[in-house]
Amino acid sequence: MSKVRPKAALLSLATSVPPHIFLQKDIRDAAWEVFGSRFPDYERFASIFANTGIIKRHGVKPFDWYLTQRGWPERTAAFFEGAEALFIDAATRALAEAGLKAADVDTVVTVCSTGIATPSLDARVARRMGFRSDVSRVPVFGLGCAGGASGLSIASRLAQARPGSNVLMVTIELCTLALRLDELSKANIIATSLFGDGAAAIVLRAGDGGETLVEAVGEHLWPDTLDVMGWSIDPLGFGVILRRTVPEFVISELKPALTQILTRMDRTIADYDRFICHPGGAKVIDAIEAALSLHQGTLEHERAVIADYGNMSAPTVLFILERNLATGLPQRSLLTALGPGFTASCVSLRRAA
Incomplete structure (x- = not known):
């Protein structure tokens, strides 16, 4: 065994x-x-x-x-x-x-x-x-x-x-x-x-130490979405690609993707006491709350971080996690972020005891 x-x-x-x-x-x-x-x-x-x-x-x-x-x-x-x-x-x-x-x-x-x-x-x-x-x-x-x-x-x-x-x-x-x-x-x-x-x-x-455990992880890659977000590259540097409206994409596509990811973890959205989400901007935060049927204003740390730092891309969700850790995580939380691919990435967190 x-x-x-x-x-x-x-x-x-x-x-x-x-x-x-x-x-x-x-x-x-x-x-x-x-x-x-x-x-x-x-x-x-x-x-x-x-x-x-x-x-x-x-x-x-x-x-x-x-x-x-x-x-x-x-x-x-x-x-x-x-x-x-x-x-x-x-x-x-x-x-x-x-x-x-x-x-x-x-x-x-x-x-x-x-x-x-x-x-x-x-x-x-x-x-x-x-x-x-x-x-x-x-x-x-x-x-x-x-x-x-x-x-x-x-x-x-x-x-x-x-x-x-x-x-x-x-x-x-x-x-x-x-x-x-x-x-x-x-x-x-x-x-x-x-x-x-x-x-x-x-x-x-x-194996030892730490009050917060990474319980499970998962990703979802949508087909034919290379134009949602990314870089173009030319002699002057990177240029941003944003050819679709991300809030609309979130409202229609986020919950079904998370449901698929969580099914593979033997979890459901209802199992989570808190969501820790990458905030692309104020409208994206509103869209996430709508997509996950959260009360408006639930993602308060997301709004506070975007106000203080803007969208820093990858580190942003970890700034939000830091604030959630400071105020205390519930028994189970889901950390999520969307990025080029177009991809949803999820990390299931739970208290060790």
Whole structure:
């Protein structure tokens, strides 16, 4: 008879943001100056800035840096500098909270979709962090906004496969570096109104410690949805792809997909006391509440995080998880995020006792 492996437990979670703070009203005014005279339809889209629910955001560069057109070399240099600093800060905080040092880490999972690094970010910071030479590195690219949930899923399975080992998962996104001054499109205006920078780190171990267990994980990939969300790539950098209305997609497609995922976990939506959801924006939060038949206002932490940080892509749902942990998780919670693919990623969490 095969031995049942212990579930992975969350030992710690830490978040980090870069030092530059941008007020949404200042971004709105700057966007009008940059796009207004060149984009005939801009006035029709300008109200987007007021409807996001965002008050402020963080960026790795000062405000004026973004008002000059940048190419790949400048964006990449900014990515290396900003991403490495955030990796070190978030990871160091998470390890300290878990009572560990970098040398205690056996596996590092690094999730990022807003910059290209070879060697990967974990290798670039390894010496400064103090990782062992035999640490296992798992860099993950392309998950976008789903990366926080999918990265936690990957890290939890690696921890469960080697009980007693320490797995560090770090997700970093520098969405502001994809700001494009040349793209006169609704998708680019939406991106300009939403995205900020941030990072989160989690330490997991299976077999001992941790009050919150990763009970099960699952994903759903919708066919023929490559145009919902993603990056285009050209000589100047990344350009956002948003060719379908995400709130409408959520209302029609989210609940059936979650039902399929949970059926494979032998669970139902009714089994969960709380939902912890990646908030694409205020309208997406409203759509999630409608799709899951939640009372309006239920996703209060989601609204608070989007107000304080904007949409940071992958790390955002872990900022929300951090607030839920601080106020206390119920017996069972479902962490969910949607991202390019188009994909729904789910992590079922439950209290250890």
